[in-house]
Amino acid sequence: MKPYIPLGIYLALMAAAFAAPEYSKLIASVAFFMALGQAVNIFVGLTRYVDFGYVAFLAMGAYGVGVVLTYLPGLGLAALPVGIALGVAMAAALAAVVGAIALRLRGAYFAIATIGVNEGLKHLIVGANIWGGGAGLILSSAMFREFGRETALFLSTVGSTALILFAGALAVVAMYLIQSGRAGYALAAVRQDEDAAKVMGINPTKYKLLAFMTSASLSGLLGASYFAVGNMQVFPENVFFIEYILDGMAVMFLGGAATVTGPIVGGLIYYFARDLVGQVWPGAQALVTALLVFIIVVLLPRGIVGTLRLHLPPKAREWLP
Amino acid sequence: MTLLKVEHVVKKFGGLRAVDGVSFALDRGEFLAVVGPNGSGKTTLLNLINGVYKPDEGRIFFEGVDVTELPPYKRARLGMSRAFQVPRPFPESTVLDNVVVGALFNGGYDLRRAREVAEEALRYVGLYDKRHELAGRLTFNELRLLELARALAGNPKLLLLDEVMAGLTPKEIDAMVQLIRKMAEERGIAAISLVEHRMRAVAQLAHRVIVMHQGKIIAEGPPEKALNDPKVVEVYLGRPWR
Numbered sequence: 001m002k003p004y005i006p007l008g009i010y011l012a013l014m015a016a017a018f019a020a021p022e023y024s025k026l027i028a029s030v031a032f033f034m035a036l037g038q039a040v041n042i043f044v045g046l047t048r049y050v051d052f053g054y055v056a057f058l059a060m061g062a063y064g065v066g067v068v069l070t071y072l073p074g075l076g077l078a079a080l081p082v083g084i085a086l087g088v089a090m091a092a093a094l095a096a097v098v099g100a101i102a103l104r105l106r107g108a109y110f111a112i113a114t115i116g117v118n119e120g121l122k123h124l125i126v127g128a129n130i131w132g133g134g135a136g137l138i139l140s141s142a143m144f145r146e147f148g149r150e151t152a153l154f155l156s157t158v159g160s161t162a163l164i165l166f167a168g169a170l171a172v173v174a175m176y177l178i179q180s181g182r183a184g185y186a187l188a189a190v191r192q193d194e195d196a197a198k199v200m201g202i203n204p205t206k207y208k209l210l211a212f213m214t215s216a217s218l219s220g221l222l223g224a225s226y227f228a229v230g231n232m233q234v235f236p237e238n239v240f241f242i243e244y245i246l247d248g249m250a251v252m253f254l255g256g257a258a259t260v261t262g263p264i265v266g267g268l269i270y271y272f273a274r275d276l277v278g279q280v281w282p283g284a285q286a287l288v289t290a291l292l293v294f295i296i297v298v299l300l301p302r303g304i305v306g307t308l309r310l311h312l313p314p315k316a317r318e319w320l321p
Numbered sequence: 322m323t324l325l326k327v328e329h330v331v332k333k334f335g336g337l338r339a340v341d342g343v344s345f346a347l348d349r350g351e352f353l354a355v356v357g358p359n360g361s362g363k364t365t366l367l368n369l370i371n372g373v374y375k376p377d378e379g380r381i382f383f384e385g386v387d388v389t390e391l392p393p394y395k396r397a398r399l400g401m402s403r404a405f406q407v408p409r410p411f412p413e414s415t416v417l418d419n420v421v422v423g424a425l426f427n428g429g430y431d432l433r434r435a436r437e438v439a440e441e442a443l444r445y446v447g448l449y450d451k452r453h454e455l456a457g458r459l460t461f462n463e464l465r466l467l468e469l470a471r472a473l474a475g476n477p478k479l480l481l482l483d484e485v486m487a488g489l490t491p492k493e494i495d496a497m498v499q500l501i502r503k504m505a506e507e508r509g510i511a512a513i514s515l516v517e518h519r520m521r522a523v524a525q526l527a528h529r530v531i532v533m534h535q536g537k538i539i540a541e542g543p544p545e546k547a548l549n550d551p552k553v554v555e556v557y558l559g560r561p562w563r
Contacts, residue, residue: 181432182425182432185418185421185422185425185426186422186425186426188411188413188414188418188422189411189414189422192411192412192413192414193409193411195409196409196411197422198394199393199394199397199403200422200423200426200427200471200475201394201397201398201426201427201475202422202426314453
């Protein structure tokens with residue numbers, strides 16, 4: 001398996017964002033879907049578990065940056081890495097807690113057990129009025145103060161785009177490391193026959209938890225980059241918006257679950273399909289994209305890249321992971 | 322040299338004594354066939370040996386260590402591998418990757434060594450040419466061989482084979498039995514194979530046969546002798562063998 005093509009695409013998009021800042025928002029919108037699909041893929045694709053509480057990881061990332069900027073003034077530019085680190089750590093910690101309890105459950109039971117995590121956390125923040133409560137955190141003035149106006153504006157445009165692309169590229173590297181090591185073999189065995197895997201000496205919960213925490217951390221980075229840095233605000237209604245997990249899974253299935261290049265192809269198609277529908281029939285995006293995903297899952301269950309890989313000779317398959 | 326020693330084990334299910342005071346010893350590299358009609362206690366005996374059940378009475382020793390109280394995964398790590406009656410491959414992984422899993426987790430090899438061990442195991446069972454195929458595309462006979470390769474890659478001292486001959490053609494059975502015997506002789510891997518049908522294969526190639534009936538051993542010895550024992554002929558075969 002050679003990760004150079006997907007990594008190259010992220011790097012090329014990053015170069016484009018710096019070279020043509022006027023397109024940086026467009027690149028960010030497409031890259032958000034790509035990186036989200038990439039992160040979701042590490043958990044859902046590798047374990048075939050579905051987590052309906054997944055969006056909470058995006059929210060944790062966004063709140064990490066929001067909380068540091070709002071409640072820890074005076075850090076200057078260091079507020080950005082500190083905030084991102086806090087957000088990623090909160091996402092990973094949440095995944096560790098939820099995973100240690102719920103990952104022992106099989107498939108559908110896990111999905112049901114996690115359904116409340118996202119809504120529960122949102123209502124905790126709104127109801128207990130912590131971290132800005134229902135009004136959310138507006139970060140623009142804090143960002144101007146900490147970073148300076150020019151730098152803050154640059155960070156919220158090109159900087160945010162670069163961070164989103166970095167999250168996607170990091171997910172490619174993580175996927176590559178998992179897939180080419182012991183964990184990849186263990187996860188492949190567990191998702192195909194958990195009982196047989198156990199008899200062969202594999203601890204299923206350990207490897208599922210590894211995939212879950214990796215996926216959650218990357219989504220934390222993505223949430224921080226897209227909402228907090230990119231939009232300069234963190235609203236509970238936005239960051240806990242449950243549809244993002246559906247978007248992430250749609251991108252993953254379009255491209256091909258458990259493939260590395262899949263989410264890039266899936267993200268491109270998903271974004272432009274939604275965009276096209278939005279222009280022709282405003283407001284019907286969710287309906288049409290749902291139909292698109294339905295057709296793909298029924299007719300091409302391996303997704304575009306997954307199906308393509310099936311027909312490639314082994315040498316070429318190495319290059320299209 | 323003794324690898325496994327079973328001492329007077331008893332397993333009761335309610336009022337039924339499924340295994341009723343069985344004792345025997347197995348040497349390194351010995352291929353033992355446990356023969357008996359359905360319900361004679363063979364599978365229960367196998368489950369007692371690898372720890373799926375704990376005996377109500379008696380002890381089991383593996384390499385001189387009392388393993389009677391150890392759970393199955395710990396016995397697996399001591400060097401017992403089990404091949405199931407119905408093969409359970411990972412169908413969407415390649416044949417090679419299936420065997421690598423056995424080498425990595427059951428055998429405890431690192432990734433590089435695991436790939437070498439897996440390729441060697443596949444050569445050994447004759448599936449090397451199919452190593453890049455998906456396991457789901459193999460025939461039933463090939464799945465049996467894959468199951469054997471997976472167990473072999475785990476570097477076992479004792480292979481427990483649960484009716485692995487069932488459903489194969491006579492020719493495939495011959496090849497399978499030859500292979501198990503070759504593993505026993507070349508690698509010193511002992512094997513206990515349960516056999517309900519197909520006496521021909523057993524008689525030809527096992528080193529020793531134990532015949533079970535109603536939870537007890539009724540005959541033991543080289544195949545010719547054990548299977549021609551008058552008691553065995555009476556309760557199991559119904560007529561003199563051959």
